[in-house]
Amino acid sequence: MFRLALHWQILLGMIAGSLIGLTLNYTSSKRNVQVESGDRLPSGIRSAEIEDSSEATVIQYIDASGNQIKRTVSPIAGDKDHFRSFDALKKVDADAVEIYEAHGKSVAKQFGDWFSKLGGLFLRMLQMVAVPLIVTSLLTGVIGLGSSTGIGRMFRRTIFYYLCTSMLAIITGLVVVNVVRPGLRGQPVAKVKADEVAHTSASLVDVLFGQFEAMIPKNPLAALAEPNFLSVIAFTVAFALFTISVGGKTSERIGELATAGFDVMMAMTMAIIRLAPIGVFFLIAAVTSTQGAGVFMSLLWYVVAVAVALGIHAFISLPLIVKVFAKRSPIEFAKAMSPALLTAFSSASSNGTLPLTMSNVEERAGISNRTGSFVLPLGATINMDGTALYEAVAVLFIAQLHFERNLEMSEQIVVALTALLASVGAAGIPHAGLVMMAIILHAVGLPLEMQGVILAVDRVLDMCRTSVNVWSDAVGCAVVDALENRQPSVT
Numbered sequence: 001m002f003r004l005a006l007h008w009q010i011l012l013g014m015i016a017g018s019l020i021g022l023t024l025n026y027t028s029s030k031r032n033v034q035v036e037s038g039d040r041l042p043s044g045i046r047s048a049e050i051e052d053s054s055e056a057t058v059i060q061y062i063d064a065s066g067n068q069i070k071r072t073v074s075p076i077a078g079d080k081d082h083f084r085s086f087d088a089l090k091k092v093d094a095d096a097v098e099i100y101e102a103h104g105k106s107v108a109k110q111f112g113d114w115f116s117k118l119g120g121l122f123l124r125m126l127q128m129v130a131v132p133l134i135v136t137s138l139l140t141g142v143i144g145l146g147s148s149t150g151i152g153r154m155f156r157r158t159i160f161y162y163l164c165t166s167m168l169a170i171i172t173g174l175v176v177v178n179v180v181r182p183g184l185r186g187q188p189v190a191k192v193k194a195d196e197v198a199h200t201s202a203s204l205v206d207v208l209f210g211q212f213e214a215m216i217p218k219n220p221l222a223a224l225a226e227p228n229f230l231s232v233i234a235f236t237v238a239f240a241l242f243t244i245s246v247g248g249k250t251s252e253r254i255g256e257l258a259t260a261g262f263d264v265m266m267a268m269t270m271a272i273i274r275l276a277p278i279g280v281f282f283l284i285a286a287v288t289s290t291q292g293a294g295v296f297m298s299l300l301w302y303v304v305a306v307a308v309a310l311g312i313h314a315f316i317s318l319p320l321i322v323k324v325f326a327k328r329s330p331i332e333f334a335k336a337m338s339p340a341l342l343t344a345f346s347s348a349s350s351n352g353t354l355p356l357t358m359s360n361v362e363e364r365a366g367i368s369n370r371t372g373s374f375v376l377p378l379g380a381t382i383n384m385d386g387t388a389l390y391e392a393v394a395v396l397f398i399a400q401l402h403f404e405r406n407l408e409m410s411e412q413i414v415v416a417l418t419a420l421l422a423s424v425g426a427a428g429i430p431h432a433g434l435v436m437m438a439i440i441l442h443a444v445g446l447p448l449e450m451q452g453v454i455l456a457v458d459r460v461l462d463m464c465r466t467s468v469n470v471w472s473d474a475v476g477c478a479v480v481d482a483l484e485n486r487q488p489s490v491t
């Protein structure tokens with residue numbers, strides 16, 4: 001029977017999900033209701049009026065003492081009663097959120113909520129296999145290496161690749177943002193209140209030291225349960241290395257057990273991957289039905305700058321690296337990786353996509369488990385080209401808006417270096433890059449509040465940068481594998 005290849009199925013799921021989401025958004029994202037007292041209103045509220053759309057939700061009500069209260073929730077700009085999210089509003093006024101949940105949600109948002117719950121099931125399945133897959137895969141890979149010196153060489157090559165490509169990505173981002181100058185030509189965007197932006201009080205040194213600390217888990221089982229990927233990777237590699245050094249029957253037994261466990265986990269992951277078209281369908285439909293296209297317009301130039309820079313890195317720089325260093329066809333390689341890349345796009349999480357990336361690299365791209373199991377888990381945590389590039393563009397954009405000029409060369413170098421370190425520190429989960437950005441803004445003396453202006457479009461840019469993160473991890477795998485295979489006898 002004719003069966004469409006998996007990546008085409010996923011692409012179709014993505015297109016169908018976007019079409020349904022956008023149609024819902026265009027036809028039923030507006031809702032205007034008036035609610036009279038007694039009509040399921042929180043106690044004491046006399047009447048309420050709600051206007052919902054994808055750009056903003058306005059909730060007005062009259063409380064027990066007759067005061068008229070108005071709250072606006074919108075990802076774009078607004079007045080003093082304006083909130084970025086329902087969570088922020090809930091902290092100040094739970095009644096307003098209750099009224100909205102009971103009466104005001106547009107049909108598009110109601111569907112959006114369900115889409116995101118159903119898509120969430122697919123993400124949960126991926127999360128479910130992540131830790132056992134990483135552990136068994138790393139054990140198999142490292143014990144299979146048979147000698148601890150081989151790992152050292154692979155480690156050096158991997159880290160060198162990560163640093164070079166992330167720096168290349170940042171330079172691409174800086175060049176594009178200096179040419180496009182998005183902050184000096186768009187429409188003015190209003191600022192928001194300080195308590196609505198992602199905060200991190202830690203300094204860069206603290207964050208990086210935290211990463212080192214994580215490599216020595218106090219309790220490896222707690223790290224597995226959390227899960228803290230860096231801790232899990234570090235402990236598993238150490239365990240595998242000591243297994244090799246104990247040698248003999250012990251090493252043989254543990255090696256066999258790890259391989260058996262890995263085979264089972266791989267089979268499970270492959271089964272979940274077959275559900276990817278459905279998962280991607282729901283995830284995309286959730287984003288498009290609730291957000292629509294309107295929110296992206298006010299920050300158009302900024303979105304264009306990030307997209308162009310990510311495009312150059314993903315479609316020119318990385319394919320060139322595949323061609324020159326891995327000596328493979330970039331198109332064939334991208335095709336093999338497409339289920340992982342499309343899932344990264346719709347889920348905005350490189351950690352979430354990791355099981356898929358690992359199985360694509362081994363099953364579809366023919367890279368050895370030894371390389372895949374070592375390079376990919378490490379890459380999902382510390383190699384983020386897309387995030388590094390994005391940090392650089394976003395901070396320069398914010399600086400252009402704030403200072404109404406471009407940053408000096410020396411300041412741009414500070415941005416580049418901090419962006420590199422911030423991308424190493426960012427976790428592979430949605431919106432992690434936004435949290436890390438506070439560190440760079442601080443380094444060049446920009447107010448954190450300015451980050452509020454880019455919140456509205458962060459989700460869509462997160463989707464793009466996550467695909468680039470995963471693509472770069474995969475390319476790294478191909479490069480390291482090719483180099484290893486060229487010198488099989490060197491240990």
Ligand code: ASP
Nearest residue numbers: 349350387428429432433
């Ligand atoms: N979402 C990205 C990832 O998982 C991280 C980021 O926010 O840039 O790779």
